[in-house]
Amino acid sequence: MSIQTQNQESETSKISEIFKKYSAYFQASPLVIVLFIFAVVPVAIILMYSVFIFDGFVTRPGFTFTSYIDFFSEWSSLLNLWHTARIFIITWVITLVLGFIISYFLVFDLISFRVKVFFFLLTVVPFWTSGVVRMTSWIPFLGSKGILNSFLINIGIVDEPVQFFLFSEFAVIVSYIHMFTLFMVAPLFNVMARINPNLIEAAKDQGASGFQILRFIIIPMSKPGIIIGTIFIVALVATDFTAIRILSGAQSGSLANSVSVAFFNGFYPIAAAQSVILLALLLLFVGGLMRVVDIRKQM
Amino acid sequence: MISFWQNSTTPMKIRGAIFLLFVIFLYGPLITIGFLAFQGPEGGLTFPMKGFSLYWFKQVILPDYLFDFRLPWLRSFILGIIVMIITIIISFMAGLAYRRGFKGSNLVFYGVIGSLIAPPFLISLGIGLGFANLELLSSWYSGGLGAHLTWSLPFGVLIMLAIFARFDPSIEEAATDLGATSWQRLRFVIFPIVLPGLIAIGLFGFTLSYDEFARTSLVAGDANTLPVDMVSATANAARPDLYAVGTLTTIFSLLIIVLAFGVVYILERKRGIFSAATGSSTDENENYTKSMH
Numbered sequence: 001m002s003i004q005t006q007n008q009e010s011e012t013s014k015i016s017e018i019f020k021k022y023s024a025y026f027q028a029s030p031l032v033i034v035l036f037i038f039a040v041v042p043v044a045i046i047l048m049y050s051v052f053i054f055d056g057f058v059t060r061p062g063f064t065f066t067s068y069i070d071f072f073s074e075w076s077s078l079l080n081l082w083h084t085a086r087i088f089i090i091t092w093v094i095t096l097v098l099g100f101i102i103s104y105f106l107v108f109d110l111i112s113f114r115v116k117v118f119f120f121l122l123t124v125v126p127f128w129t130s131g132v133v134r135m136t137s138w139i140p141f142l143g144s145k146g147i148l149n150s151f152l153i154n155i156g157i158v159d160e161p162v163q164f165f166l167f168s169e170f171a172v173i174v175s176y177i178h179m180f181t182l183f184m185v186a187p188l189f190n191v192m193a194r195i196n197p198n199l200i201e202a203a204k205d206q207g208a209s210g211f212q213i214l215r216f217i218i219i220p221m222s223k224p225g226i227i228i229g230t231i232f233i234v235a236l237v238a239t240d241f242t243a244i245r246i247l248s249g250a251q252s253g254s255l256a257n258s259v260s261v262a263f264f265n266g267f268y269p270i271a272a273a274q275s276v277i278l279l280a281l282l283l284l285f286v287g288g289l290m291r292v293v294d295i296r297k298q299m
Numbered sequence: 300m301i302s303f304w305q306n307s308t309t310p311m312k313i314r315g316a317i318f319l320l321f322v323i324f325l326y327g328p329l330i331t332i333g334f335l336a337f338q339g340p341e342g343g344l345t346f347p348m349k350g351f352s353l354y355w356f357k358q359v360i361l362p363d364y365l366f367d368f369r370l371p372w373l374r375s376f377i378l379g380i381i382v383m384i385i386t387i388i389i390s391f392m393a394g395l396a397y398r399r400g401f402k403g404s405n406l407v408f409y410g411v412i413g414s415l416i417a418p419p420f421l422i423s424l425g426i427g428l429g430f431a432n433l434e435l436l437s438s439w440y441s442g443g444l445g446a447h448l449t450w451s452l453p454f455g456v457l458i459m460l461a462i463f464a465r466f467d468p469s470i471e472e473a474a475t476d477l478g479a480t481s482w483q484r485l486r487f488v489i490f491p492i493v494l495p496g497l498i499a500i501g502l503f504g505f506t507l508s509y510d511e512f513a514r515t516s517l518v519a520g521d522a523n524t525l526p527v528d529m530v531s532a533t534a535n536a537a538r539p540d541l542y543a544v545g546t547l548t549t550i551f552s553l554l555i556i557v558l559a560f561g562v563v564y565i566l567e568r569k570r571g572i573f574s575a576a577t578g579s580s581t582d583e584n585e586n587y588t589k590s591m592h
Contacts, residue, residue, distance in 0.1 A: 028392070028404070031390075031393040034448050035407075038449045039410070039417060040410070042426045042428075045432075104314060105311075125556060128506040129506075130529075131510055133329070134329065136533050139345075140344055235416035239417075246530065263424055268428065272424070278421075279421055283413075
């Protein structure tokens, strides 16, 4: 009798053990399923379409690298790639410098934790509002009758409105800085806030100058934040076609824009091949950066 | 004021000035379109103001022109709510899974990062072509929903991981020692502690979906969401109703943010009373507030 109950007990504990053992898999499964259906499968479909045959009008199943070869043998597409790289580099440098100064100010110049968080939130709040609205809000600012031009004419720097402010690469970069600097500020704020203030005090006591503290303590310790910020900036800039559409008036070619144009014209294999190339370049770049820093440790 | 700053030096003042200019740069354009939305009926997209009226707001709410933003707004709102709920549930579950650890957790983590950096049009294009091949019509609540989740879930999961990385396991051990079942532990220990974080995830889930354009653009079908319609309005119509709808939707987003922070604030205050009673430090509260970002 007592043996039987024992058996029963061990049975139920076995079941609960199995449940315990696999509950993590059960808990992770919705995430895995959603990402599989809506991220992995679409990428697979794009890979498939990128090797389909396209005769200028119709897409037929098949296997050819024509779309890829065309991409690398056409100047216009390589030029688009170069434009994307150039816009990224300019945006990256500006957001990095700006993000670094802002985070430094928030972490080291402000004392109260509440004030730090409040000022930090001030830079975050626009992120929770519409990106499309933030982009369109540059139109009255940069246009030929816009605020910036009126201002420049009024103070006499220029005689006629400057045309290149709006519908240009300039407008696109301004909008990127406007929208994406936050993505540099947040990770830098996070890593800088973790720097032990005693370390800086100790360096000061040993007679380190402000520049030396920056050069040998703050910058090296901020490296993970810089890398995570860079990953965000490259992913956001390289893949954006909204700002390009609204603010460059198709003046500025970019790889992402050329994909959307190809798609709307029904050139699916071309659009697919270009997306794959962009994704591959992005993964190479981000993969390289992730070797430098373990993102999971930064959580 | 003095307690806000370190001893002010010239470099500090320069940094403060840069921060101030950045904040002006950040909010200036939004405030500008807020003003321009009050253009008179004859007014254009830029200054000068031709009169001062509520004409364009009326055009948004009771339109007589081509662009009717009301239904798209409703779709965006409903979709935002759905994405928010799903994101909270899935992220919370995934967070629990990561706490326990599972085989392939690294691979899933890279999948999450990949989903975060994947080109939006690639996701959108892939889902669109997938639906076309299945001879289904993609719409905002099917393909659009999936596309939005690939964008909101990475934020949700990363926030959840950040929260659990700061989670003190001894609290849970104490609960176990006092005889709590695993369900009780989840319901009465883990859940209340991570609740502010879940609200933050909800805020991200809702706003990321509500404002999303690129991932939606190729899968929304005939019935567009608000951002998609606003982008086509920028291309087709040069009228201030765009600013009016932009201003309204920004105010709406700000209300959502205030609501989310209000709830978190109330929860933190309740916890404050509780932790004061049990004598735990406020240090913990700081950590949770931090982990929200």
